[in-house]
Amino acid sequence: MTDTTQPTSPVQPIYINRERSLLEFNRRVLAQAKNAQVPLLERLKFLCISSSNMDEFFEVRLASLIELAKEPAARTHPDNLVPRDAIAQLTEAAHDIVKDQYYTLNHILIPALEKEGIRFVRRNHWNEKQKEWIRNYFLDSLKPVLSPMGLDPSHPFPKILNKSLNFIVSLEGKDAFGRSNGLAIVQVPRSLPRLVKLPPEATDGDNDLVFLSSILHSNVANLFPGMTVTGCYQFRVTRNTNLFIDEEEVDDIMSALQGELYGRQFGDAIRLEVADNCPPAMMDYLLDRFKLDETALYQVHGPVNLHRLDAVPNLVNRPDLMFPPHVPKPFKPKPVNKNPFRLFSRKKDGESLFQHIARQDILLHHPYDAFTPVIDFLNQASKDPDVLAIRMTLYRTGEKSAIIDALVRAAKNGKEVTAVVELRARFDEDNNIQQATRLQDAGVHVVYGVVGYKTHAKMILVVRREDSKLRHYVHLGTGNYHHITTRFYTDFGLFTCHKDIGNDVTKIFQQLTSLGNTKDLKVLLQSPFTLHSGMIERIQREAENARNGKPARVIAKMNGLQEKQIIDALYEASQAGVKVDLIVRGICSLVPGVPGLSENIQVRSIIGRFLEHHRVYYFENHGGEPELYCSSADWMSRNLLARVETCFPILDPQCFQQVFTEGLALYLEDNTSAWLLQQDGHYELVTPPLSDDEPTVNAQQQLISQYQGDPSAS
Template structure:
């Protein structure tokens, strides 16, 4: 045995030292999002957008990931991942990282973003800066629009601490004096009306031009004394609590998943407390009082220098008409074979089509369904829906198809997190139109993106298929990068029909010829493809693996990639978010590079590429490289077989590997280092290249 083989054999690739913790890796992605707020290559309002997105991402992280870790401890169900960290260790590390990052976020807001906005005559006015006219206007707005909706709650034995809604804006008020009943409690809570905007625009005639806004919290602070007549308001401090918002449903123990979900949705607003955010000028005794009432510890507390929910600042972006402070609009491209055909069915019969959103239009996908809904030759339509939007053109077309007598079957994933209520509404709407609606398979979320249209042509039925890496959501298709694949390939049609049969009916797993599908074959096939590339390297052939996904956490796949690296395979991973694989470890992963692209659009495509000794194979997929996707969901990976389309995907992956401006490279110690062009080097941004190549930018 050679020295190299001996070294490889002596390395335990299951050892925790070779894995990052997924939760901490997830947080690192959110930090990279926050960094965009400082990146002056982004327009100013887009930098504000990134600052807000960080807040929203962190909210969800606490609502789901921190909640899960906390529950593991509460119910003695501790689970250590491949990294070996105990949940308590993870929670402690999360607090340290989040405390520093949240403090930095508010510094970015106060010291960078707000001053830059003021330079552009966009102002968030503090009370001390109000003019007399503005102060009178605020007084009228408070009395007319705010005070009638507020119900202040004095705290005493007959008015216990209220049950406050998840992430709602509230105020704790310190009072002096007695009320009309002679009570002298000293404390009250003001829940801000949820129906009111958190930021209000000052009428233009009260300003000297530009855009001027006031926070709802400032208006309530200014007039809090009017809510407690005859008493002195000694202090008024904003706070909010974040709760566990992950729904727990016993799918095996319910006969009606939709009804069970409806019952659980209300409880989302009142789950267990996970985090407390309080204005940093709040006295320590009031902070401790709130921590006690929410049964939280000091590690769960965030004292913030500004609004307790920065995510709501996103509301103002749509109220500011400053195109010079936002990205230039663009028109998504259309392939010629679709652009110049009267019928999408005709173009699909002619050749396969690959669309890369948002650089290319999502309209052909919608138009395919619209055409099918009206076409007398179309007999049946089958569709999966995961996240699709409340005002979905896709759903409108499915409703029209059902009303036009087509056999419409829709597999709706009711458990798409935070879209459950919307999906229940869509399910009811489709059922009322006459569509057959099913909710997938108990225990397995249906995450595959599939559309199947069956059309009668001459003496046979012809299948037309759409497969995608992203959801059937037109809004997301303008903000997320995703592939759409349109084909009339007969074998592909048979495969998709078989997957639908497994979803809607019962029976043994059917043989699938071209697709890989979870939870049956995808995980196994991916590892086989990695091992095949390893065998090519061991035989002395060039070997290359490129995988692009939103997350990589599945240990068996990571071990297979380590072994491929040890054999000399070049492994290039474009992983947007969490990554548990450690690159650059001598003898283990020195041939592996991991990069994350953070730019104007949210990277969402999932692509698997294997050189295969010159007979390269390319797959696009709905699945990330995570346990839940590969083992516990219904997912599909579909081959790109046309040489022209295959070459195109390869070149687009190459653009991401050449990016030297929006790429963050993962180090073996867990840090991400942003690449910068060296002096004299051309600036390369993959998203800019794709935008210039595939879309038309407005002048």
């Protein structure tokens, strides 16, 4: 009997795994390390960033999946995979990326650096003069701070710090007590540099560098006198760094966090990196010590922590191999109907920032605009006798923050100052605890947000007495109040004294401090209450307009898109005929271009000199005024449903045009640094035009040129 059954076509997945999309983002970052159009030392920095990104992938994302896999019924969201299946797929992809990282280092970057006179001098190439200097360096600078540990019943395998550099050493012979240990561990303090520049007296090259691992390898016998070293191999373990605090069960979140931070260094092992010449028996021994299987083993040809290569640019001092310096321009409010790219003098005719803001909304675009006006805003508020109160959210501020200095000064000057400090900002917990303590000591009212909801909103509220009335001055932003990241993160910040915005921000601060129920906001959308539903309603409105034959458009720029209901709403809008353009830097779980599902959706990712960080949402709203929002929130489940976030409308016409042009339209024209998401989840680089008739567009470079006053870039 003939079988007439037709082969079944594979079902097109309609959601991309979140972690897989994260790894795809890291592939795009790594691709910049191979991009010959990028200055050479910047390419090395992109390799370092990709290494740091992989560390966080293992520490946070894969670690979370491993925890999730312990629950039999658990599934990933939104793609509904069994966690163990997802882990297997991601592990395979991670091995491929790590292999590509070391290929890029050894076969692309190191040869290119050598052509520029920047050499990593290997042990087998050291001359006698170099050997002598390196030996003395080891004896003087390394040996005194190293503590080798022989392994025996009274010296068990030591605790290994997360991401620390270590060596496992095989030995023959007996120690001073007549014992035959066989194995030892050498732990390298983080304070030691991973690269050492050879001085002129030790080498003929101007920029000859030696890996710390090479120095230790060649001199390790000095740590074990009377014994013979038969092998020395570097290794590093990456651990689960997720913190667990049952906020419902603790009385003091700060104290609980302080207790957990130390334990972060010794969480469960997730990945083991070893030198690729390490013998199999020794690798098996390490895997057993860390309770890992072979899939968690990464054999590498080179230093086990590529991120520490970020020291190279400072060591070699070759500015010609870097991006030209970018100095953010001081800012001043632009005159009506004039070029939006402008210079700033902090004072004009003796006016304060409050007088400027009272006259017109001010939009800052970082890093093209300086962050200084935000600090000036707080400094002026701290000294202004008419300012009664300052309220601010703090998620990440960095050390030695001028923002913290201004708040401390304001409190000492008698202002009523309230700071909502998010202690649980990942990897900034310790710094935030220190800053919160400093603020409290100065008399600032410090609160830690809402139990169960990270406070991720970026808001400053200044209450000022004017003509016997109180006026609210507000700053709202898409990025953190961090003086360092504003130099290389793209973000918008809005100064306004619009009455409705001021009233809404006041209500949110009251909600955060008093925990009262104040959800009746007039113009702002807020997570976890109205932002999720507000975005869906606006997407659905565009779909309805399209069904009725009206123009309909959604343009959205963000860091990540994963929330299922938002994705489903976008799919429905596409099917209704809405043109949807998404600019998503990192994670994107939506599948574009699928006939009958998402053929009207295009997803692009921009990877360039600066880290794209804006969150901008545009809705055509035919029959009404087009709507444009900036937000602290991505379209991720955590942002929309489990955090305190704000999404604020751009109401001033000039600011509206500036955000639309600089934050959306220009990125849709980019044809040199844009990647397009394909149906199968991988990305393809947009091919630059071959014809002189079609201009090349690099959004970031064009903005740099325009803000620096290059008329040809306008």
